[in-house]
Amino acid sequence: MKRIFIKDLAVNGEEKVLLKGWVHKIRDLSHVSFILLRDKSGIIQLVCTKEQIKGLRLENAVEVTGIVRENEKAPKGMEIEVSDIKIAGTVYYDKLPFEIQSFKEKAALETQLDYRTISLRIPKKKAIFKVQNEIEEAFRMFFKGNDFEEIHTPKITHSGTEGGSEMFTVNYFNRRAFLAQSPQFWKQMMVGAGFERVFEVGYAYRAELHNTWRHLNEYVSLDVEMGFIKDETDLMEMEESFIRYLYKHLNEKCAEELKLFDVVLPEEINIPRIPLAKAQEILLTEFNKKSPVGNIDNEGEALFHKYVKEKYNSDYVFLTEYPTAKRPMYAMECEENREMTKSFDLIFKGVEITTGGQRIHDYEMLKAKMERLGLKLEDFAFYLDTFKYGMPPHGGFAIGLERITMQILNLGNIREASLFPRDMKRLTP
Amino acid sequence: MKRIFIKDLAVNGEEKVLLKGWVHKIRDLSHVSFILLRDKSGIIQLVCTKEQIKGLRLENAVEVTGIVRENEKAPKGMEIEVSDIKIAGTVYYDKLPFEIQSFKEKAALETQLDYRTISLRIPKKKAIFKVQNEIEEAFRMFFKGNDFEEIHTPKITHSGTEGGSEMFTVNYFNRRAFLAQSPQFWKQMMVGAGFERVFEVGYAYRAELHNTWRHLNEYVSLDVEMGFIKDETDLMEMEESFIRYLYKHLNEKCAEELKLFDVVLPEEINIPRIPLAKAQEILLTEFNKKSPVGNIDNEGEALFHKYVKEKYNSDYVFLTEYPTAKRPMYAMECEENREMTKSFDLIFKGVEITTGGQRIHDYEMLKAKMERLGLKLEDFAFYLDTFKYGMPPHGGFAIGLERITMQILNLGNIREASLFPRDMKRLTP
Structure with missing residues (x-):
């Protein structure tokens, strides 16, 4: 399957899509889990089972297959019902140098520059x-x-x-x-x-x-x-x-x-x-x-x-x-x-x-x-x-x-x- | 008058044009003189009087006004009947380091590189x-x-x-x-x-x-x-x-x-x-x-x-x-x-x-x-x-x-x- 960029997503029947990107945010509720997936073109919400998010951490690089569904409440009016999620890039940190999903300009510029790979993900x-x-x-x-x-x-x-x-x-x-x-x-x-x-x-x-x-x-x-x-x-x-x-x-x-x-x-x-x-x-x-x-x-x-x-x-x-x-x-x-x-x-x-x-x-x-x-x-x-x-x-x-x-x-x-x-x-x- | 590039020249009634470039070649015949004018876009033949080419040397930068005429014998089927030619850039050489108009690859590469301003005019x-x-x-x-x-x-x-x-x-x-x-x-x-x-x-x-x-x-x-x-x-x-x-x-x-x-x-x-x-x-x-x-x-x-x-x-x-x-x-x-x-x-x-x-x-x-x-x-x-x-x-x-x-x-x-x-x-x- 050819990978699609988030910017190009559209609801299209039950068609399966392949997405690649980084775990931007994880929200683990009692009955369902949401991930915000970030690629170079944008951010999209993934709907996952508990099983699927096991072992996932923020900023893991992942490959995701699923189906695009309309959802008025989701950002951009769409979300992905995930059928499979696979880690493509492992993480090894204890703690991120600063938050990416909700960066508040608190980290000093020098720290941002020291961790350029991270700060540019904001x-x-x-x-x-x-x-x-x-x-x-x-x-x-x-x-x-x-x-x-x-x-x-x-x-x-x-x-x-x-x-x-x-x-x-x-x-x-x-x-x-x-x-x-x-x-x-x-x-x-x-x-x-x-x-x-x-x-x-x-x-x-x-x-x-x-x-x-x-x-x-x-x-x-x-x-x-x-x-x-x-x-x-x-x-x-x-x-x-x-x-x-x-x-x-x-x-x-x-x-x-x-x-x-x-x-x-x-x-x-x-x-x-x-x-x-x-x-x-x-x-x-x-x-x-x-x-x-x-x-x-x-x-x-x-x-x-x-x-x-x-x-x-x-x-x-x-x-x-x-x-x-x-x-x-x-x-x-x-x-x-x-x-x-x-x-x-x-x-x-x-x-x-x-x-x-x-x-x-x-x-x-x-x-x-x-x-x-x-x-x-x-x-x-x-x-x-x-x-x-x-x-x-x-x-x-x-x-x-x-x-x-x-x-x-x-x-x-x-x-x-x-x-x-x-x-x-x-x-x- | 707005300057026109040689590549954009066309015969257009008696309309005057302004050209700028370098003296690529001078051919001084008994009754008339020809100049090949070179600009960044091409080369065109100028028809001049004896008076007009006085003091001109190869590679002078010049500004030329004149009228575009059809001439089947001229390169590109056109030439310029010059009404005025003015030196915009003086030359101070005794002898060019090598010929530009009829460069024959005789000059060593090192000489060409030493005189980059000249060799790139070829x-x-x-x-x-x-x-x-x-x-x-x-x-x-x-x-x-x-x-x-x-x-x-x-x-x-x-x-x-x-x-x-x-x-x-x-x-x-x-x-x-x-x-x-x-x-x-x-x-x-x-x-x-x-x-x-x-x-x-x-x-x-x-x-x-x-x-x-x-x-x-x-x-x-x-x-x-x-x-x-x-x-x-x-x-x-x-x-x-x-x-x-x-x-x-x-x-x-x-x-x-x-x-x-x-x-x-x-x-x-x-x-x-x-x-x-x-x-x-x-x-x-x-x-x-x-x-x-x-x-x-x-x-x-x-x-x-x-x-x-x-x-x-x-x-x-x-x-x-x-x-x-x-x-x-x-x-x-x-x-x-x-x-x-x-x-x-x-x-x-x-x-x-x-x-x-x-x-x-x-x-x-x-x-x-x-x-x-x-x-x-x-x-x-x-x-x-x-x-x-x-x-x-x-x-x-x-x-x-x-x-x-x-x-x-x-x-x-x-x-x-x-x-x-x-x-x-x-x-x-």
Whole structure:
């Protein structure tokens, strides 16, 4: 008999079905016993005899045959009259690390992460990754639909993309190598190689020495790079269109999961674009909040979100015109003011989820800039060489997958949006 | 004016179009000049005046406006009568490292890899990655269609999945960590966490001390793991179905690219399954070729391909029943013979592209096996713990993305199937 998923069950005469899954809950009454069976697609009630549940424990993996019956009182209006139940996966615990059937968020996040196999069995915890999967799916579909091609760029590299700080070192056959902080150089090279429009879904590594609710040391970066742009506004338009597409996609595919988190995604999205200096000024006048030079700190981002939400009814805001001194060497400067770059951040509910901008595409300009910054040209030879062969105007951006997941679902800690997070202290599981 | 891709051009009255791309070829005749313009979607002929081509060099990035005219003599039966041509990306070379418009495979592979931005502009080189993209797309579509979910598992880990040999070490905040050889442990854990069926497209790292035409030290692994299986035959069936789906997909999406490589993909695929010992016997009797204990070497794989091709008209063969001594600790042993495992390799045109099999899912069995092999249980604590909570029978396999690309297109060197290959000597670009 072919196994059927719970989501596909339907009352169909006396037809026998084969189900597989885990024992989610056992209710042993005087005359009859009920089991809630959980598989990857849902939960269903089983009606068993005393004999059938003998030896069964919570979280046993089981194979069940039976007949689907209508029952208005059962969840989903159906239940299974069990004819046979067989243990497929034994359990060996004394006590579960925390309850799965009625998880009440009491277990510390660290405990949940230590027991990842168990905590992800909690339907609400698993729902996070259904949403994350659909974010990734929407990203891929949107950019493929706009003539972007997917690429894979190396994560082991001989030099830093942003100057070499905050990088993990790798012993590469007795040479010192690094884990790439971003696919920046390589995605630009692929634009130049004639792919024109590329994206990558891949890990980025940051050896940042702080443990916060919004940083991971290994995270999935949704990277985009686009050739033949007019300027950075093409990129903001592209990202804004993607966010619109994403919300539509999530409303279609994740209605149930969004409801679990009490999240309502608006159907209309219009993202204001505000120069950084202007935003700093608003923070000062509206909230008496001072900002560091050329940036807005975390508190400022949160306050500015409040302002934007009230004034524009938007969860998102593009901050534009970051100063040259605060952006990487490859950032394109504004013609009328070389102190400013054609770059932007996207702030979502007070948290930065994107950095992007136009890049320098002229060989001489890039070389001069590197020299001005005192970079060793030979460290970047392979990158710089690319710009000798007709590099078109281009730019791009990146979205942190765990960050946007966290912010959409209001999770409060980025580790909840990673199956196996890596932070300063955590290297397992 | 909105830019149009070359693939979308059509003769449409006197309508002006805007094209963007690179100068692929310049032909300067006495009365008129022709340019071949290349963008990501194709190549088209431009008809220019002497004035318009002044200062243009090969591989300049340009923006072109003009009118599409019918011309039977031009490639594709169309050409552009140029009204304006503007340089968007300057060139700074003395001489191109090799010719792009008429590349004749003379440049050594190492030179092509050094100049990746240039070598990928050669249409046939770029075609490899169109095919690779569609392999990945087919993989994702097939497994999503079969209720598999995509996951991302960590690449920085505290211990080895296969015992710790051949791993790159990472300095992780002054702790010794490793780059994961495979997502093996984590994909199994996700099966146990209730995802049941998972796949991952991600990098795997092997610090193997040999430089060959078929090894990369950083490669993309298409990983699959499936719960509630009967045995390893479920996995072979799943993989065989995928190969059928893949060939259909490639024939639909990559007809042009396959033609460039003179590759014809058969419409019918039936993969024979032959126990390893039987294959060794055949090699000995048919080719007088001896095999190492519990394996077949490279030469044997090539000879066996010849045999299978003649006898079964198949490019693929599953080798089954590998000995326990030659498989990792998590391999499920056969009930009737503990010296044998329920595992398999998939050999494609004489090259192994997959290792797979059923895994041990019982906690006590796995613990006993680890102890028998002298492994330190505390090194695998997080993994072993997973098996206490009802792990269903499961198994999986992995396909090397660059390997299957190389074998489909008969490339001869796996580096050609990687945008930025990493080998013992190569850390750049």
